[in-house]
Each structure stands twice: as C-alpha cells, then as structure tokens.
Amino acid sequence: MSDSKITAEIVAQHGLTPKEYERCLSIMGREPNLTELGVFSLMWSEHCSYKSSKVHLKTLPTTGPKVICGPGENAGVIDIGDGQAAIFKMESHNHPSFIEPYQGAATGVGGILRDVFTMGARPIANLNALRFGSPDHPKTRHLVAGVVAGIGGYGNSVGVPTVGGETNFHASYNGNILVNAMTVGLADQDKIFYSAAAGPGNPVIYVGAKTGRDGIHGATMASAEFTEDSEAKRPTVQVGDPFTEKLLIEACLELMAGDAIVAIQDMGAAGLTSSSVEMAGKGGLGIELNIDKVPMRETGMTPYEVMLSESQERMLMVLKPGREPEAKRIFDKWELDFAVIGTVTETGHLVLKMHGQTVADLPLEPLFSEAPEYTRPWEATPAQVELTSKDIPAPKDLAAALKTLIGCPDVASKRWIWEQYDSSVMGDTVQKSGGDAAIVRVHGKKKGLAMCTDCTPRYVFADPVRGGAQAVAETWRNITAVGALPIAITDNMNFGNPERPRIMGQFVGAIQGIREACLALDYPVVSGNVSLYNETNGEGILPTPAIGGVGLIDDVSKAVDIKLKSDGESLVLIGATVGYLGASLYLREIEGREDGAPPPVDLKAERTNGDFVRGQILAGTLTACHDLADGGLLVTLVEMAAAGKRGARIEALPADIAAHGFYFGEDQARYLVTTTDAAALLDAAKAAGVPAQRLGTTGGDTIEAPGLGAVSLKELVRINTEWLPAYMAAE
C-alpha cells in the first residue's frame, strides 16, 4: 500500500483540505504513504484535533481547589475527600448510533467506560443524555428501541449501574440523533494513571480484544455531515463485546493495584493511531510499533487497516521494564490478549514496522504543534423577545393544558427506558432516574456522589449564551436538590456544521454561557467532548451542549428525594417567579410556538437559592425537594405527587401573576419543597434573602389549584406514564 500515489481524491476521502495536506507535506518533507496519510487524517480530524472548537474551549474555567486533573486526559478527576477521587466524562456516539442504534449506543457506553477505568477508576455509574427526532418521524421508534437496548445490553452486562440521564424528542434530530454517554468512576488519589509515555526503551503493550477491520474511518465519519448515503457507512460502526470489556476492567484494575504501569490509554476513536500518537506525543518521546505483533482477528490486514481500526475493548500500555511477566499473568487469568508490540523511543517519531520493513515514519511533535486550528467566522444569534404570561393568552382550560404538558413526549415518564437499565447492581444506588440527581454511595462509606445530565436545547437555540448557562445551572440545581454540593462538570457539545457562521455562533455563545455559569457557581469543567457536523442535508440539530454534573454529599442518609412523604405538610416555593414563557414547553405544546427568549438565568440567585436549599436539606428541615424545570410549577408538583402517591392543593395565587404564568412559567433558580414547619422555613429564607412562599398543603388524591380545579392524580399519572410505552408498542 505504501507505494500507491496520493491523489487529491484520496486526500479528500481522508477528510483533509488541500491546505491541510500541504501542511502535511511540509512536515513530512516528502509525499506520505497511505498509512501515514491515514494517521494525519485521524489526528487532524475534527473529532481528535478539536480544530474548530479548541480556541473557544480554552476559555472555559478548568481549575479549582477540588480539581485534580482537568481536560486533556482520558477523563476529568476531582477530589472527593478521604484520599479518593471521582473520575468522569461524557462522550458522544451520535453518528454510529443513527446508522446502527444498538451497536452504536453499546460501543458508546463501552468507550466512555474505558476512558474512566483507563485512569485507574472503577466505574460506579453510567448516565446518558439522549435526543431523538420527532415521535412521528418514521425512524424514531426504531432508533429509541435500538439505542436503549444497546445502552442496557452493554451496561447491564459489565455490571455498572445506569442511574440517570434524560431523553428529549425534537424534529431537528430526525436525521441526527444524539447519544451522549457519561461514566463516573471511583479511584484512590495515589492510584491515578495518565497517558503520557515515559522511559525510552520501555515496552509498549497491547491488551484486550483483537484488531479487526471494523470501525475504520469512524472518527472521520464523526467529522462530516450526513448525506443520504450515510446508511452505506454501516460497516464503519464497531461491534461491542461487553463481556470482554468486563474482563478488561477487572484485568486492568488488578494490574493497576501494583506499580508496573508507566502510562495507559484506551484505544477509542482512531484506535491504535490516536493512542500511540497521544501517549508518545504527550511524553515528548517517540514510539516504534511492530504491526506483526498486534493481535489480529482477520488475516491479511494492512498497516493502514491496523492503525485505523476502531475495534473495541482494547488498551495500550507502557510498562516498566521487566514487568511484562506479572502483567501477562493477570491478562492470562482473564483470558485476554497480551502482546508486546513495540517500545518507547527517543526519536520523537512514530515508526511502524511490518515484515521487517518500515511502513510509516512520521514526526510526532508537529502532528500536535502544527495541527490545524481554526477561528471560524461566527454570527451571534439574534436576540429574541422576552415573553411572560402578559404576552401570551391564557388557555381556555388550565387543567387541559396541564394534561397536555404532563403527557407530552419531553415530560412523559421515561420509565419504559430506565427499567431496561440495571440501576441497582453494585449495591450502592441510593437514588436513580426519575428524580433530580442520582446518588451513588461511595462503597463502604457514608458519603455519596450525586450526578445528572441536563440541557434544554430549545433555550440554547433561542439564546446560546443563556441556554449554555442554563444547562450548567440546571445540573447544579439538580445536584443541590438532593442535598449534595456540586463540584465539577463534563460538557458534551453537540452542534451542527461549524463551517456555517450561524452554527459557529451557537457554539461560541454556548461556551460563553457555560463559562459564566461555571465561574459564578465555582463549578469548573474537567472533561468534555465536542461533536460537530450533526447535520443532514444542511439541516442542523438544535444546539445541544449536554452538561454532566457531579457533586458530593457527606452522608447519603441526609439526602432527600422528590416524593411527597405524608399528608398535611406545607408546599413551599423557593425562588422568584415572574412567569416567563418564552421558549417554554407551554408555548410549544399549547400554543404551537417555539419563539421568544428563554428565561433569564440569574446566577447570583441560583447560588443564593441553591445554597439555602442545600443547607435546609442537610439540616433536616425538608421532607422532599424538586427543582423546577420543563413545564414549570404544576408539572413539578405532579411529578412529586406521582412519586409519593398522594395529591396536593395550592391554596392561593400571587395577585400579580396570571395563573398560566405562575403554573407553567419556566423561571430559573426555583425549587418546590415540602416541610412540616413552613413558618420556620419562611423565616430562614427571609433571613438568607431568598424568595420563598408557602403555596399549599400535601394530601388527597387530586392536584388542586385556583383556576385549575381538582384534577385526579390517578388520571395525571396515567397520562404521564402511558405515552412512551404506548408509543413504543405501536407499529
């Protein structure tokens, strides 16, 4: 293959622009061969190089007293006390999941698990943020079924609980669904492993599954728009084997308990290429690999195919010299391939040998330092008009509006999805899907990690800055609502084609909003992933910066959930309400409009209100708590009532807000809580400068409110729970 002529067509097929190829020629000082071109193509793909996004990502706050390792490694690492660390990241597997939903989603879970255990952490929780097309699009049902089964099929088998996530539907995802998988792991701070190779002469080890021809060009696929022939790309989707992943987790953690490993990196997108290049490159060293030694599943594979394969469940390690036998013993025990395939060198080059010949030789440093980086032109999204209930007509029937909202695809219960995930394996799941944040206890301790994923894409579309800030604030609020202290986030930026200034403007705006919220909430970004080109035939998705948040609660027995606990308790609303209806679910579902500005995000109020609520939870004064989000107050109340199997009554409306604004407005920084001592809570709120009002009382079997009448809770629950199973059962 090495003697085939590199034509302009081959360059284009590898996703490199003529200018990028010129840069590649100047680095090489000669025409690269096909294998070398493949390495450039992968390393300079949008997926691996972040060439369109890097200049903006650099502006995010990534440090803080709890940050042990920020972006740049396989996953982010935070300090959770007692010498322990939480290691986490969220990553997209959008393109493969659209083409082959089961395997695409399954390997997405596999990949993010590897990113976390590569660093020495035992994965303790999975979450996923899913966006599908309109329910009436002909592909949606099939995609939901496949993605959910794939996530479950992989996560359930490896034995890591899937504890949370979110699912939205919108026509903008018809041709580009989003499958964002997040893993949270637990490690000891003195047993964290990084990827920078060290020690020339040290052996380079390949472990895990064998290399086949699957997934070649996956990273390149993830860096281009879809067209009608994308279905033909099915062969580039990898096939997952969760059993092998389980063995790999156990074998790696067993080896990591000792001190034989110098560096370790999983082979994810761009496989052996990116793992070897990144390990050597980060270490400022070279690496020489003997392709003949790579365990292969198929015969006759070329170096090009071996280097570009995205076969799953593989890792690359650098060991201390002479430690191969003890490492091999462990991988033999777990019946995994173990092969010494090369050495760390001082050359600064990636050198590949096969059949005794050099089949590729390229300098590593310029691959990074001269990687293309674009400041793409961008246009700010035009400001939308603020809309409150004064601007939107009142509905004819508030109860009918509530029923529509509670049963609409974005609010309807996702039980059909999360019951297919094993959420209770590992025995430490304290709270899972269905509330605000999930809580997983740290094994053997009283403390727990709270975690969630959030984004409201319609807000980001209407106002990227506000929407970006809101996504961060909502994770912070969800973690706060269970009683935990939010620590850090991972961001999964899903956008359309960055070469369009309007799309690039959404990206830039969202980053600005995320930055503002992270700074205001002391809530840095420690890892992330960017997925661009989520477009089909020129139609982009709603901008979706999915945020995964992680927090800590010192004693999980102090956490609260959303369930109404007993009759006769007071309902108290924390936070101020104006009745914002711009870009709200109410506006979309009841009025059929998607216009207007999203609700303002007052980060100071977020912080003050949230710190107050968390303090009250930990002091034991609240019996339940739920953050207000999609659909506003009444949707929140119905969810709490449904979980607690008891109704509630709102006794009075504020005089200055129309009922539909108060009931359905999506004003931020709010929580609905219950308490047995409303007077004390209101006094404490007043002292803390936090808006709070007593709304009513728990009990009964209806949801009752002025203007709404009394609506049967049973009926509301039926409407809320029947939509998704009925939809999935239909043909």
Next chain:
Amino acid sequence: MKTAVVVFPGSNCDRDVAVAVENITGTKPHMVWHREAELPDVDLVILPGGFSYGDYLRAGAMAAHSPIMQTVKVKAEKGLPVLGICNGFQVLTEMGLLPGALMKNRGIKFINRPVTTRVEQSQTIFTNKYAAGTVISIPIAHSIGNYFADEATLDRLEERGLVAFRYCDEDGRILDEANPNGSARNIAGIYNETKTVLGYMPHPERACDPLTGGTDGRGVFESLLGALS
C-alpha cells in the same frame, strides 16, 4: 456460617452478595474462581448474578461446564446447600440441579425494578425467618427470567412443595399482571427435591440495606445463618 461465592469472569453481583453475606453473618465469604476444581470447606455455595461467560450462547450454558461447577454439582447432590441468584438460577437449571429452564422475558426486554414475590414455603433453610405467605419486595434485573417447565414437572413441583417463591401483587395475589416476565405459574424460585438447592430470579442481596433497596431480602441470609451455623 462459612460461605463460598463462585466467581465466573462475567459475574457482576459477586461483590454485592458477598457484602450482604458478610453484613448479615459477620463472616466474609470465600470468593472461588471458576477455574478452581476444589471448594473450600463451607456450609453454603452461592452462584451470583451476572453474565457468567458473556452468555452470548444460552445464559449459564457455558458456566454449567466450568471446572468448579463439577465439584459444586457433586457436593450439592450430597446435600451441600446452594443458592443460585438470577444468573446462578440459570446455571442451576443448565446443570440439571434444578428442573426446567429460563427463557427470554415475555416482553423481550431487560427489566430492573422491585417486584413482589410471595414466600411459598417457610420451613426451609432459605426461608425459615419468613412466615409462609409473606410478600417481599426484591429487585429483579434480567432479560432471561421466564421460568418454563412442562406441565408434569410443574405439577410435581407444586405437589412436593418445591415452588419457593411466586410473583404476586402487593397483597400476595398471584395475578398475571404481577408476573414480570411470563414465568409459568408465576414461579420466581424453586427448590430441588431436598430443598437444599434454591434458584431465585430476584436479587435478595440488593434488598439488604434500607438506603439502597429495602430490607426484605435479609430474611434469606438470616434464615441460612440460623439453619447452617
């Protein structure tokens, strides 16, 4: 009470059950690797949940042929108590230590949620701390839990009191809508002839802690502790 937990490479509830056993009996179980041929001197063997060898073939089919299971089989036939949970139940039927088979759930999908099962026998080593007819809430987590046996076998199980647990509603009624996976006669767990081997699809080890899944499963381990110590 001395316990051995068999660990297959794809077991994933081995730690969970070991934690429950240790918390309730005060003794750490022996974790026995699937390639071992010998069992330590124990009073009870537990086959934990998970995906023993990936279970890409029939669930538990390969595990039934592992070295350790040959020893377990010989000892079980001589009366050593064995508790098979979820995948462990599948392995027990594959080995012929228990009759019948577990098939794909009737809804095809994997299901994880608490279900209520009724204790059918309260005089066994596994259930003596429960009253007969007690309804316990225990999570299931499986896609292959639909118990099947021919009518004659089912009749024999009933006649001889070998049905250990049945899926029921909260009031203990044996209803089809309380049957999560389509199991014949709502069977969630069965005994062998001597009631020393129990296969149970729900996970009692996940219901031993009030913070994570309730405490209804503790009775299984407390019963064993009482009977085998």
